[in-house]
Amino acid sequence: MTAEGQRRRAFWQILLFAAGLLVLTAISAGSVYLVNRARDDNKWVVHTIEVENQLNTLLLELRRAESAARGYLLTQGESFKADHEKAAAAIVPALDRITRLTADNPAQREGIEKLSAAIETRLGQFSQEMEFARQGQFDKAAALVREAASTNTTSTIGREANAMIQEEERLFRLRSVNADRSQTFAASMTGIGSGLVVVLALISTWLVRRSAQARDDAEARLRDSNLNLEATIDERTADLREANDEIQRFAYIVSHDLRSPLVNIMGFTSELEELGKDIFRRIGGLTNVPAGGPPVEVADIPLAGPDRQMSVDFAEALGFIKSSIARMDRLISAILNLTREGRREFQPEKIDTRAFVEAIVSTLAHQAVEAQAEIHIEPLPAIVSDRLALEQIFSNLIDNAIKYLKSGVPGEIRIRGRTKLGYAIFEINDNGRGIDPRDHQRIFELFRRAGTQDKPGQGIGLAHVRALVRRLGGTMSVSSELNAGSTFTVTLPIAWNATNRNADK
Amino acid sequence: MTQPVSIIMIEDDEGHARLIERNIRRSGVNNEIISFGNGTEAMKHLFGPDGSGLSQKGNALLILLDLNLPDMSGIDILRQIKENKYLKASPVVVLTTTDDSQEIKRCYELGCNVYITKPVNYENFANAIRQLGLFFSVIQVPPAAS
Numbered sequence: 001m002t003a004e005g006q007r008r009r010a011f012w013q014i015l016l017f018a019a020g021l022l023v024l025t026a027i028s029a030g031s032v033y034l035v036n037r038a039r040d041d042n043k044w045v046v047h048t049i050e051v052e053n054q055l056n057t058l059l060l061e062l063r064r065a066e067s068a069a070r071g072y073l074l075t076q077g078e079s080f081k082a083d084h085e086k087a088a089a090a091i092v093p094a095l096d097r098i099t100r101l102t103a104d105n106p107a108q109r110e111g112i113e114k115l116s117a118a119i120e121t122r123l124g125q126f127s128q129e130m131e132f133a134r135q136g137q138f139d140k141a142a143a144l145v146r147e148a149a150s151t152n153t154t155s156t157i158g159r160e161a162n163a164m165i166q167e168e169e170r171l172f173r174l175r176s177v178n179a180d181r182s183q184t185f186a187a188s189m190t191g192i193g194s195g196l197v198v199v200l201a202l203i204s205t206w207l208v209r210r211s212a213q214a215r216d217d218a219e220a221r222l223r224d225s226n227l228n229l230e231a232t233i234d235e236r237t238a239d240l241r242e243a244n245d246e247i248q249r250f251a252y253i254v255s256h257d258l259r260s261p262l263v264n265i266m267g268f269t270s271e272l273e274e275l276g277k278d279i280f281r282r283i284g285g286l287t288n289v290p291a292g293g294p295p296v297e298v299a300d301i302p303l304a305g306p307d308r309q310m311s312v313d314f315a316e317a318l319g320f321i322k323s324s325i326a327r328m329d330r331l332i333s334a335i336l337n338l339t340r341e342g343r344r345e346f347q348p349e350k351i352d353t354r355a356f357v358e359a360i361v362s363t364l365a366h367q368a369v370e371a372q373a374e375i376h377i378e379p380l381p382a383i384v385s386d387r388l389a390l391e392q393i394f395s396n397l398i399d400n401a402i403k404y405l406k407s408g409v410p411g412e413i414r415i416r417g418r419t420k421l422g423y424a425i426f427e428i429n430d431n432g433r434g435i436d437p438r439d440h441q442r443i444f445e446l447f448r449r450a451g452t453q454d455k456p457g458q459g460i461g462l463a464h465v466r467a468l469v470r471r472l473g474g475t476m477s478v479s480s481e482l483n484a485g486s487t488f489t490v491t492l493p494i495a496w497n498a499t500n501r502n503a504d505k
Numbered sequence: 506m507t508q509p510v511s512i513i514m515i516e517d518d519e520g521h522a523r524l525i526e527r528n529i530r531r532s533g534v535n536n537e538i539i540s541f542g543n544g545t546e547a548m549k550h551l552f553g554p555d556g557s558g559l560s561q562k563g564n565a566l567l568i569l570l571d572l573n574l575p576d577m578s579g580i581d582i583l584r585q586i587k588e589n590k591y592l593k594a595s596p597v598v599v600l601t602t603t604d605d606s607q608e609i610k611r612c613y614e615l616g617c618n619v620y621i622t623k624p625v626n627y628e629n630f631a632n633a634i635r636q637l638g639l640f641f642s643v644i645q646v647p648p649a650a651s
Contacts, residue, residue, distance in 0.1 A: 271527070
């Protein structure tokens with residue numbers, strides 16, 4: 001699985017989650033809105049019904065007042081009179097309520113104005129009738145009733161009220177439809193939203209399952225590659241080992257084959273030297289011969305003038321050749337020794353490092369006295385390692401410390417040791433001439449040296465030491481400043497296990 | 506018994522051969538030196554045309570052998586000499602540049618009598634050969650089994 005794919009999947013998951021959240025929010029907001037609207041619609045429906053109700057109540061009261069008035073005129077019964085007054089008193093409040101209720105509707109307001117006017121007229125007639133009846137002029141009152149019945153006030157009232165009821169019924173239908181629609185809308189919205197959420201959840205689940213699948217696959221692959229890695233490492237190690245062996249063999253063969261011609265060069269140069277001596281002796285003999293006489297056979301006749309110069313030049317040339325050959329021979333020997341060391345099998349054994357280092361120091365005591373150096377050995381941790389390799393490491397480092405002291409300054413060399421996390425750390429510290437930090441890498445390279453070249457050496461010691469330390473599973477480093485002494489630090493495993501390293505050879 | 510010892514020198518490097526010969530002569534050894542530049546010719550001389558070594562029967566030989574030969578390994582020559590009933594009594598001096606302890610050990614195991622490493626330092630080289638001359642003068646080279 002690629003990182004790109006993983007990112008894309010995560011992106012889609014987040015997107016789905018966000019979409020789900022959005023849909024839910026929309027549904028909630030929509031529901032709240034729609035519920036509010038439905039409530040409003042319902043309120044209006046109820047309102048319409050109330051208006052209708054009030055109108056009917058008004059008409060009823062009017063009829064009651066009318067019939068009670070008639071009854072009173074017929075019977076003069078006080079109970080009719082009281083009834084009429086009660087009904088007439090209820091008419092105005094009812095009318096007021098309708099006025100209030102229909103204040104929002106201009107069409108109804110118009111109707112109510114007409115209705116109020118008609119009802120006012122009618123109420124005027126009622127009070128006149130009652131006035132006549134109170135004064136006892138019943139015939140006048142009856143005439144008034146007749147007159148009122150003949151006029152169109154009552155029918156106007158009826159008509160207007162009916163018109164209003166019709167209007168309200170129209171509104172009722174309209175509002176019912178509205179309310180229904182709101183509810184249906186809310187229901188369908190909830191339904192669709194829920195469906196959408198379910199779909200999103202399903203997609204989400206599918207994605208999660210797919211990434212889980214991808215993760216399982218990746219895990220399986222990881223397990224496989226871990227197994228493969230072991231095999232690959234073994235393979236590579238074998239390759240490296242082979243390459244290393246190859247290099248060792250190569251170095252070995254090359255140095256041998258180089259040595260063979262060197263034997264000739266050196267041999268015949270020496271022969272030539274002898275020959276040269278003979279020739280110049282002969283020349284000396286000949287130049288000293290008195291004219292005509294036989295050559296004088298004297299060994300050491302001193303040469304004179306140009307002959308002498310020639311002899312000196314000859315000897316010098318041969319001297320350079322011989323010293324170069326000797327140097328080359330030393331280098332070749334060094335390479336041979338290094339390859340031989342590289343092929344030697346190490347034998348781990350327990351070493352009392354302090355006694356061991358003391359023994360090395362005692363073999364170097366002569367040089368130390370010559371260099372006016374004092375060597376202090378501090379307590380050192382015992383380790384398990386190869387004795388010969390360790391001896392070469394310490395003797396090289398201590399030898400170097402003695403060799404590169406500052407002239408005229410009494411040397412002080414300290415060998416310290418401590419342990420840390422399974423490793424023993426040894427420090428060989430001196431107050432010698434020190435090493436320029438620029439040369440810290442260089443000094444560990446084969447045939448490379450640093451600083452004033454006033455001491456004999458091939459530039460092999462430290463390269464050799466580092467190779468040994470590495471083979472022993474350790475590391476080494478140097479810290480030094482020019483003219484401020486050096487400290488070489490060697491870190492070695494306390495309990496070195498030969499099996500894992502010898503297996504490399 | 507009075508038959509003079511011949512020195513068989515098997516050495517591919519002419520320079521080395523010349524230096525060895527010169528130093529042998531300087532040490533006062535005047536025996537015949539038969540020189541071979543490769544293994545094949547030397548083997549032909551040592552073992553004869555039939556390869557049995559019968560032709561050398563009764564001859565007193567001393568063999569100087571270089572291990573690094575162009576056509577065959579000196580070790581092989583050493584082994585064959587020491588396995589041949591007519592030649593195995595002849596002393597073999599291995600004179601080579603190889604100073605590997607494994608190689609030296611192997612040569613002695615195969616029956617080499619002296620192993621000398623050719624030093625680059627000519628004085629040492631000359632000394633080694635001259636001591637070999639001394640060695641020639643004291644050893645008794647037995648005639649091969651008759």
